[in-house]
Amino acid sequence: MTTLVFVHGWSVTNTSTYGELPTRVQQRAAAAGLGLTIADLWLSEYVSFDDTVTMGDLVRGFDHALRDLHLLDSRFACVAHSTGGPVVREWLRAQRERPGAHSTIRLSHLIMLAPANFGSALAQLGKGSLGKLKSWLNHVEPGQRILDWLELGSAESLSLNLDHIHGGDPAAHGQFQFVLTGDRPDRALYDHINSYTGEDGSDGVIRVAAANLNARHAVLTRNSADTLALNVTQAPRSAFKLIPGASHSGDTSGIMTAGADHTVDSIVRCLRISDATGYAALCNDFDKENAARNQEPVELEPVGPFSPRVHIHDPRSLLIVRLTDEADEPLVDSRFLLEAGTPPNPDWMPQGFMLDRQANSRARHVISMFLNHALLAGSERIADPRDGRKTLRTAVQAHRPYSVNMQPADLTGLVHHAAANMRQGDDLMDVLGPHQTTVLDVVMPRKVREGIFRLTQVLTPRDFREPTAGSVIP
Structure with a gap:
């Protein structure tokens, strides 16, 4: 590994969003013998706050920017936060499906921090009046087309994720993907008008389940008569890690916050992976750590002079x-x-x-x-x-x-x-x-039913505005 690219999320307008994370990762990686220097770090600046910008536009821009890096060994690793995860994944799909139109630069490691892989429940609100007011106050647009992608159940996000579920195993081809996500909202950032910002089972923006790439595609289709049979496809195994107590953003507990030692350590563990065997072992280790975290489900939220509010993180x-x-x-x-x-x-x-x-x-x-x-x-x-x-x-x-x-x-x-x-x-x-x-x-x-289309030999005019429904056409 010689180059590490950091990719931010939606609505970011300043590279201060990365904080000290790039420097801390470089220092920890160098200490681990990975040979990463400051000169090997690149920070992205992409525009998601323009209503005309689509995910496809960002993919084209990302591909063009990578060509300008002039990589010595034509490969790089990437740490992507939030919407940055889907941006890079869409680029990987475009690179695979349209190789002649995209660079041949190889991504070895994709480490996603709280990625919006299946979208966010907040996207609908970002497209609404409150989101537009916030954007107006910040002198930017909401980024309508990107929010369309990020909305839960969007055709665009489902297309990408179903390709992943039914596709091959990236690790088998030397490409390693990781999801690291927080498991607690930052209670100090709770918006009383928008309860999603304090939703248990999320980091305050992205639901834990929506970040995880270990997904399934199930189909209920006609079996016999009027019963529906269930058929299931499981995605290739992906490394998934809960970062205890981390939230989506914020200075106190944000997953990219400078003091997030757990995040930095986990990133370096991911960067150390060099083969499918090591990747499978790290998946096992992450699963054990997640199971241990699930054994600590209770959070007691202080409520001033009153009894703490109890959260059970199932x-x-x-x-x-x-x-x-x-x-x-x-x-x-x-x-x-x-x-x-x-x-x-x-x-x-x-x-x-x-x-x-x-x-x-x-x-x-x-x-x-x-x-x-x-x-x-x-x-x-x-x-x-x-x-x-x-x-x-x-x-x-x-x-x-x-x-x-x-x-x-x-x-x-x-x-x-x-x-x-x-x-x-x-x-x-x-x-x-x-x-x-x-x-x-x-x-x-x-x-x-029969009656939707008939042939007749009656040549005199006949009104068929009220057709008689016959039996079901086989």
Whole structure:
């Protein structure tokens, strides 16, 4: 490794955002014998606060900027924060799919800090009146096109992530990708108008599950009659590390803050990886460290003279559901119900399992659900850390199997859809992972009846504005 490029996130207007992180990484890497000098560090300055700028524009700009580095060995490593992660990943895809139009420079290590890989629930608010007012006060635009990409369930982000899920293993080809993300919001930065900034299961901006590349693509499609069978594809294994207590930004606990020793140490551990065997070993080490962190779920937030506010940091899952039919037509008004038990019953879902729902503003048939994985999987008793004899939450029993019930808006007519349930024996819990995202495509059978197209030998004029629906066309 001879060159390390730092890439910032959305709405950044000053390189002060990097703080002392580049210098500290250089010092720690040099001490570890990695041979990184100050002359090998480059800081990005890209424009995301212009409403005309798209992700594709940033990819072209990034590729052009890399050509100007005149790298001695035609390779570099990268540390990317927040939106910087998707920017670099989109460049990697463009480089792979259109090699003649992009440089042949090779990225060896991509270390993403709190990356918005599956987007952010805050993106919709950034596009709204509050975001526009903040942008106006800062004399910049919101960056509408980049926010479109960042919105949960956007077609652009899903395209990139589904390519990753169904693609090959980068580590097998000598390219190593890492996700390091904080697991606590900075309570001092909480916005009382915007509760997402204090959302448990996130770093105050990016949900832990939305950063993680260990994702799944599940498809519910017609099996027989009106039942839906579940098919699942798992992404290649990616290194994923929780940075204890780190938030998305801020001087106190931000993941890029100068004092974030845990972040710097983790970055250097990633940079030391040189082969697939070492990468797999680091994945194992990160998994063990994450499991240990999950054993410390309780946070006591000081509330002045009052009793502290209790936060239980259960592992969460992000479920992004796309509702379409066999003709790829969006089903906007259909009801998507989660059910539990046998026989399935929506009233049997565990209390408090659904934390948030958000429909994509440009594709209303795409809904992102933030779920409490611990409550769905079943959880042991959680004791009060101040007094182990006291209970903060009693043990929770799993209500498996979990299934889906689809109730389309159009149940009759020449073209309609029938209500459908998941196939017996399938369990939605099998596709949900802790701190992970699952993209679920629900593909409903499209019923077309005789009467939509007829041939007749009656030559006298005949009105067919009210056709008679016949049987379903096979």
